Every structure is written in structure tokens, then in C-alpha cells.
Amino acid sequence: MKTCSKCDLSKPLTEFNRSSRRGYQSRCRACQKTAYQETRARHKRLMKRANATRHEADPIARRLSNAATKARQLGCTVESFTSADLLAHWGSRGIDPTRCYYTGEPLGDGWHIDHMTPLSRGGAHAVWNLVPCTASVNISKHDRTADEYLQVAA
Numbered sequence: 001m002k003t004c005s006k007c008d009l010s011k012p013l014t015e016f017n018r019s020s021r022r023g024y025q026s027r028c029r030a031c032q033k034t035a036y037q038e039t040r041a042r043h044k045r046l047m048k049r050a051n052a053t054r055h056e057a058d059p060i061a062r063r064l065s066n067a068a069t070k071a072r073q074l075g076c077t078v079e080s081f082t083s084a085d086l087l088a089h090w091g092s093r094g095i096d097p098t099r100c101y102y103t104g105e106p107l108g109d110g111w112h113i114d115h116m117t118p119l120s121r122g123g124a125h126a127v128w129n130l131v132p133c134t135a136s137v138n139i140s141k142h143d144r145t146a147d148e149y150l151q152v153a154a
Contacts, residue, residue: 006031058083060097063113071115071125079126089127101131102141102149112138116146 001010005026016024017032025032040047055062060083071078090097099106101114114133117123120143131146141149 004028004031006035060086060113067113067115067130068125071119074119076119076122077124077126079124081127086127086130090132095131097132099132100134100137102133102137102146102153105134107132107134110135114138114141114146118143118145121145 002013002016002024003010004016007028007030009028011028013024015028015030017029019025027035064081064083064086068078087097095101100111112133112135114131114137115123115125115129116131117129119125123129133141137149144152
């Protein structure tokens with residue numbers, strides 16, 4: 001049993017998160033959750049502004065984050081890399097990050113990052129499997145590989 005420093009209730013150790021320094025946190029999980037929610041509510045506008053600034057500075061980062069989350073949900077392999085790593089890879093392969101990989105059209109605001117081998121067909125979320133494309137192309141590509149799509153589109 002341990003007493004929470006916030007609510008002063010004695011609770012079993014299973015109600016406390018682990019701490020590397022002292023063994024367990026001083027506040028119970030319920031009190032920590034409440035404090036986290038209050039802090040988040042207090043700073044919501046500030047966090048929203050910071051996220052918007054970060055996403056304006058690096059528009060690829062948000063797309064990568066969303067794609068990685070989807071890949072994890074599907075149980076696919078997810079490699080760790082930055083948007084700079086992706087841009088360097090595209091540069092080494094001659095892929096223009098401002099144009100659709102499949103059609104060569106300029107990318108608009110709502111462009112997508114496409115997995116050349118779809119996640120549903122065993123593709124990985126890795127720099128070698130990602131290309132920029134327009135939303136309409138990515139949606140029409142559906143679950144085809146890049147080669148299959150190019151054959152159908154030709």
C-alpha cells in the first residue's frame with residue numbers, strides 16, 4: 001500500500017505508475033490523469049499554435065506522422081526517419097518532392113504520401129517505399145503496387 005500525495009488515500013501499488021528513481025510515482029494514476037487533463041485544457045490554445053507553426057515549417061512531418069500511425073495500427077513495419085531523411089532519399093532517386101511521382105503533375109495543398117507497396121499488401125513504412133502523389137492518384141491507386149498502377153494508368 002502507498003499513500004497518494006495528492007488525494008491522501010492509501011491505495012495498492014498497482015494504482016501507481018513506476019518511477020525509475022523512487023520505484024513508484026508519488027501521485028496515483030487517477031490524480032496524474034486529472035492533472036494531465038487540467039494542464040492540457042489550460043494550454044490547449046498554446047499547444048495548437050505551436051503545432052500549427054511546426055507543421056507550417058515542415059509540412060512533410062505531419063503527413064509522415066499520420067502515415068506511421070496508420071502503419072502501426074495495421075501491424076506493419078515502421079522505420080524511424082525524419083522528413084529530411086525522406087527528402088534526401090527522394091533527391092538521390094531523382095524524385096521531385098513538388099510533383100506527383102506517378103503523373104508528374106504539380107502537387108496541390110492536399111497532396112498525399114503514398115506507399116508504393118501498400119501497407120495492406122505487406123509494404124513497410126520506410127523511406128524506400130514512400131513517394132509524393134496527388135490525392136486523386138493515391139485514391140485511385142487504392143491497394144495496387146506502383147507497378148500495377150502504372151500499367152493500368154498507361
